[in-house]
Amino acid sequence: MxxxxxxxxxxxxxxxxxxxxxxxxxxxxxxxxxxxxxxxxxxxxxxxxxxxxxxxxxxxxxxxxxxxxxxxxxxxxxxxxxxxxxxxxxxxxxxxxxxxxxxxxxxxxxxxxxxxxxxxxxxxxxxxxxxxxxxxxxxxxxxxxxxxxxxxxxxxxxxxxxxxxxxxxxxxxxxxxxxxxxxxxxxxxxxxxxxxxxxxxxxxxxxxxxxxxxxxxxxxxxxxxxxxxxxxxxxxVTQVAFRRFAEIRLTYLQTVRALSRVTEVGGYVETGHSRRVSRLAHAVGCELGMRESELLELEYAALMHDIGQLSLRDPIPSGATVLAPPREQRRIAELGSAVIRETGVLDNVAEIVRRQCEPSAGEGETGPPPLASRIIKVANAFDDLVGESTDRDRIEAVLQRLRMDTDREYDPDVVAAVARVLDRPRSRW
CATH class of the missing domain: 1.10.1760 (Arp2/3 complex 21 kDa subunit ARPC3)
Structure with missing residues (x-):
């Protein structure tokens, strides 16, 4: 308290x-x-x-x-x-x-x-x-x-x-x-x-x-x-209706946040990983001009982006999916998407999670993944490699690694937005 x-x-x-x-x-x-x-x-x-x-x-x-x-x-x-x-x-x-x-x-x-x-x-x-x-x-x-x-x-x-x-x-x-x-x-x-x-x-x-x-x-x-x-x-009467709507929305978000911690409690990812990815993704979404409704879906997807790891027999070391083979990353994303679709009301969030591991230009005829998916891909990779560290040299090294992969894996605009966000004091995002 x-x-x-x-x-x-x-x-x-x-x-x-x-x-x-x-x-x-x-x-x-x-x-x-x-x-x-x-x-x-x-x-x-x-x-x-x-x-x-x-x-x-x-x-x-x-x-x-x-x-x-x-x-x-x-x-x-x-x-x-x-x-x-x-x-x-x-x-x-x-x-x-x-x-x-x-x-x-x-x-x-x-x-x-x-x-x-x-x-x-x-x-x-x-x-x-x-x-x-x-x-x-x-x-x-x-x-x-x-x-x-x-x-x-x-x-x-x-x-x-x-x-x-x-x-x-x-x-x-x-x-x-x-x-x-x-x-x-x-x-x-x-x-x-x-x-x-x-x-x-x-x-x-x-x-x-x-x-x-x-x-x-x-x-x-x-x-x-x-x-x-x-x-x-x-x-x-109108105010009571608006208050109930706000309470339902808050309860919904709290439920999603609680579900996102299941992977942490089970030891599949590091403590605080989902929260840090969500926070960074939200700040990047604001930087790139996403609407409020899109930001909400981005927050939900970022909180639950690793929920597919619950299906793994052996957890990935430190839960760092960025170090896993591409096929394993896609399987985790698809399993997580299937879990989210079971809610019946988060289909857009499920699609964002499903496509989070795709290259920035997309695969086949599906076109590029949604902006939210591209943001989560970068935010997740950054946190997998940096974690809770605040060492500036380490952060710069990881950003440089992400920039080197912008020709295929990562959206260059998203990586640039992450760099701008990280240049601010943490209290500003």
Missing amino acids: GTRGARSARRQVRQRIDPVRSLLIATAALCAAGSLVWTFLTGFAEPRIALAFGILIALGELARIALPGQREVSPIASASALGYTFLLTVGADPVAQGAAQVIAVTAVGLALGELPHVAVGRIPRWGDLARRLLVIGLVALAFRPLASVLGSPEPHWWLALTAMASIVMLSWLADSVIAAVLRAERLRTRFPVAFRDEVRAQFPISVATGASGILIALASSVMGLAALLVFTAPLI
């Missing part, structure tokens, strides 16, 4: 020193501080309404969820903040909160929602928290000046709805851009790839959040503050 906590703390330290993330956090902190000072100096408009929305934002942040891909979202808090931003009237009474007050209420609500997490030792993901605040700030700066023009939504509700929906879409794109920049920096991958991954991953939850925020604002004109409870309830 102590080791896991120390590892988490080191990860948070690395996040803090990322330049883009640091700039984002500093900008959000300045916006929050400036908005709070301005609001206190000019006074709160409709403090009862601000308090109601602030409490719901805090409760939503308390119930935030972590999605696959190390994404943290808070649908209820974001929908509540959007509802407060788009608020035109409550009942028959107009509201006049400015953009600064919206940012201030959101900042206080998010901070209060974080306190219980901090109290039990969970370090906040400051980058995700800052992103949520800045997106609401952008929406508030875009919409609140229009509020005085729109007035009550009843006579021209379609105009208010169009403005809200347009701003929500723009804010979703802005949020995707910010998230993609952070993801590209964290994973050292290409921005266009990270942007596509973020757009695809955030679209469902963003649609639910944006629609709920708009409904809360429009319904408040008729129902008053009761609209907060009525239109937050469907979002709670």
